[in-house]
Amino acid sequence: MEKLTFDNKTAILFFDHSKKQSATLRLMAPRMGVRSINQILLGFRKQALSIAHQSNFPVFEFRSEGQKVFGEELFEAYQSIFSQGYDAVVAIGNDCPTLHVNDILIAAKSVSKNHLALGPALDGGTYLIGIHKDTFSQSQFLNLDWQQPSLLDSFDDFVKENNKSCLLLSPKGDMDTPEEFRNAFHSHITFLDFARSIVASFQFQLLELRKSIILTIFHFEYSLRGPPVILN
Numbered sequence: 185m186e187k188l189t190f191d192n193k194t195a196i197l198f199f200d201h202s203k204k205q206s207a208t209l210r211l212m213a214p215r216m217g218v219r220s221i222n223q224i225l226l227g228f229r230k231q232a233l234s235i236a237h238q239s240n241f242p243v244f245e246f247r248s249e250g251q252k253v254f255g256e257e258l259f260e261a262y263q264s265i266f267s268q269g270y271d272a273v274v275a276i277g278n279d280c281p282t283l284h285v286n287d288i289l290i291a292a293k294s295v296s297k298n299h300l301a302l303g304p305a306l307d308g309g310t311y312l313i314g315i316h317k318d319t320f321s322q323s324q325f326l327n328l329d330w331q332q333p334s335l336l337d338s339f340d341d342f343v344k345e346n347n348k349s350c351l352l353l354s355p356k357g358d359m360d361t362p363e364e365f366r367n368a369f370h371s372h373i374t375f376l377d378f379a380r381s382i383v384a385s386f387q388f389q390l391l392e393l394r395k396s397i398i399l400t401i402f403h404f405e406y407s408l409r410g411p412p413v414i415l416n
Contacts, residue, residue: 194271194296195243197274199246236276236288239285239292244265259322262275262325272317273317274295274313280356280357281357287312287353291314295315296316300342301314305355311356324342324346
């Protein structure tokens with residue numbers, strides 16, 4: 185691959201979907217504790233952030249709180265970075281287990297030339313969105329079909345309206361629904377970290393359960409003992 189060169193006006197937007205992922209995991213495993221879920225989500229976050237930092241671009245972190253429409257949350261995150269003087273922003277999340285740093289670098293090169301860059305997800309959404317500030321329009325951005333299977337198609341209209349070219353990266357699976365979580369688990373070697381997190385969390389829960397049972401038995405046996413008897 186040719187050497188990729190950039191200016192210093194490109195940044196990475198890391199958009200954390202942990203709140204939505206937490207709800208999805210609770211649907212998949214209702215008996216899984218909060219601590220276990222948080223441990224798994226922390227693994228997702230660390231993996232994605234590590235890849236983002238490998239690009240050597242500045243990384244800005246934002247978290248989806250679910251209090252606004254998703255498109256508005258994402259728009260405000262982009263706007264915040266553009267307002268700091270950056271010309272190109274590449275957004276990724278913590279929901280694509282096979283994202284590679286080269287995906288970010290290739291997208292960044294395209295966006296730095298005022299093109300759009302998209303990483304198409306298998307469900308019709310996106311796992312990466314790269315936009316230049318000169319193409320960034322609030323009305324057009326908010327009118328995209330966010331969190332819908334038609335999102336990629338709506339970006340096609342966006343490209344035509346702005347008379348821009350668009351770089352499409354290789355399609356990848358992301359993790360928005362229980363079915364996508366299961367598909368990722370069965371399909372991707374890198375997703376073994378997810379399995380290890382689950383195993384580790386359950387091992388911890390079993391250890392805590394064992395301790396609880398032992399303490400319960402001890403207290404039960406102790407409560408059955410009568411008062412001390414003085415022998416003459």
